[in-house]
Amino acid sequence: MQTNPTPGQAVVFSVTQYPNYSIVIPAFNESARIPATLQSVVTCIRERGWAAEVIVVNDGSSDATAELVRAFAVNAPEVRLIENPGNRGKGYSVSTGLLQALGEVVMFTDADLSAPIEEAEGLFAAIAQGADIAIGSRWLEKGRQTHRQPLYRQFFGRCFNAVVRTVMGLPFADTQCGFKAFTRGAAQTVFQLQTIERWGFDPEILFIALKRGYRIQEVPVSWHHDARTRMSYLKDGMKMLEEIAIIRWNALRGRYGKQIEPIHRARPGG
Numbered sequence: 001m002q003t004n005p006t007p008g009q010a011v012v013f014s015v016t017q018y019p020n021y022s023i024v025i026p027a028f029n030e031s032a033r034i035p036a037t038l039q040s041v042v043t044c045i046r047e048r049g050w051a052a053e054v055i056v057v058n059d060g061s062s063d064a065t066a067e068l069v070r071a072f073a074v075n076a077p078e079v080r081l082i083e084n085p086g087n088r089g090k091g092y093s094v095s096t097g098l099l100q101a102l103g104e105v106v107m108f109t110d111a112d113l114s115a116p117i118e119e120a121e122g123l124f125a126a127i128a129q130g131a132d133i134a135i136g137s138r139w140l141e142k143g144r145q146t147h148r149q150p151l152y153r154q155f156f157g158r159c160f161n162a163v164v165r166t167v168m169g170l171p172f173a174d175t176q177c178g179f180k181a182f183t184r185g186a187a188q189t190v191f192q193l194q195t196i197e198r199w200g201f202d203p204e205i206l207f208i209a210l211k212r213g214y215r216i217q218e219v220p221v222s223w224h225h226d227a228r229t230r231m232s233y234l235k236d237g238m239k240m241l242e243e244i245a246i247i248r249w250n251a252l253r254g255r256y257g258k259q260i261e262p263i264h265r266a267r268p269g270g
Contacts, residue, residue, distance in 0.1 A: 018265065021052040021124065022103030023117070026093035028059040030111045031068055037113050038072045038079060044117045045078055054079045057097040060087035090178075091201025095191040098182070102265050107181035115179040119221040123181035131217035132186040133209055135172065136179030140220035160240065164203045167244055170210070172218055176202050179221055186214050189260045195250060200243030207247055211256050 023041060027034055038054065045052045058066045058081060066081060073079040082096060094108045105127055107120060115136050126134035164175050180202075182190065189212055196204045209216055250256060 017051075019051045019053045019103045020105060021050055021120075022055060022098070022101030022106040023052060023120070024055045024057060024094060024097030024101060024106065024108040025111050026057050026059060026090050026097065026108065027061065027065050027069075027111045028087065028090075028093075029061045029063045030065050031061070031063040033111055034065055034068050035072060037111055038069070038076065040113060041109075041117045042076050042078055044120075048121075052078060053102060055082060055097045055101060056080075057082045057084060057093040059084045059089065059093045089198035089201075091194065091199070091204075092197040094201065095194050095197075098187045098191050099263055100266075101184075101187070104184050105181055106184060106187045108178065110178035114224055115177070115221045116224075119179065120181065122219045122221065123179070126217040126219050127181060127183060130215065132183050132214035133190075133206075133216045134181045134219050135174070135206070135216060136177040136221040137172070137174040137218045138177055138221065138223045139173040140218060163241070164244065168203055168207050168247065170203060170206050172206065172216070174218070175206055177221070177223075178202075180205075185262070188262045190214070192260050192263075193256050193258065195255070196243050196246065198239065198243075200240035200247075203240075203244060204247050207251070208256050211251070 023045075025034075025037065025041070030037070034056070038056070041054055044050075045054070054076075056065075056069045056079065058069065066083065069079065069081045073081065082100060084093060084096065098106045098108065105124060107123060109115065109117060109120070119136065123134035123136065161173075161175055164170055165172070186209065190205050190208045193208050194201060194205055206216065
């Protein structure tokens with residue numbers, strides 16, 4: 001592997017090396033955005049000389065998402081595609097990607113890159129300084145939101161976060177930001193214990209992490225709201241409240257206290 005690639009040059013791994021970072025992107029019908037997203041992520045990786053892989057998890061898309069990722073990967077060896085068995089949800093996609101990732105630090109980001117991928121440096125720095133998990137926050141420094149959500153979405157989002165903080169005891173300003181990084185060990189434990197497959201998985205993984213004693217650091221990130229988001233705060237919000245009850249029930253049953261064995265990494269380049 002070249003440790004100091006020139007800008008625009010691909011970082012290529014030998015068969016004896018693992019990447020330092022894995023960047024997982026869950027994708028469902030993202031043909032309109034995924035080429036630009038991959039271009040931004042790969043450009044960032046190359047310009048900064050990160051030893052990184054990019055994993056796109058296709059969640060049963062009915063459009064050309066998978067074909068576009070494969071075509072992009074022809075000239076970008078950092079990129080690989082994982083196919084879900086049909087549409088399973090964002091939580092399932094994130095879990096699948098992170099559990100198959102090869103990096104020492106693994107993260108996920110939304111396909112719309114509402115938080116620019118360059119903001120990952122803050123997450124990586126937090127982990128390098130001792131955090132097990134670093135989570136992006138839109139609310140620690142509100143001035144970094146370059147294009148805010150409509151007021152009704154801000155209102156529902158803050159209400160949901162307040163409910164989550166109260167019911168689940170999560171002391172974070174922003175539980176739902178789709179921009180989180182983990183040490184490999186933390187990810188292996190948390191995501192093998194995860195049960196929620198759709199939008200409500202964020203509170204569950206944070207709840208599990210606290211239960212297992214992991215150190216979580218919130219990191220302020222820049223944020224640009226994408227109006228094309230598919231999440232409905234009314235419909236999906238009600239579903240997430242139901243999932244909070246499931247999480248509490250899982251905790252009472254001891255579901256999150258199980259012993260977890262690490263998943264052995266595949267041979268690099270294999």
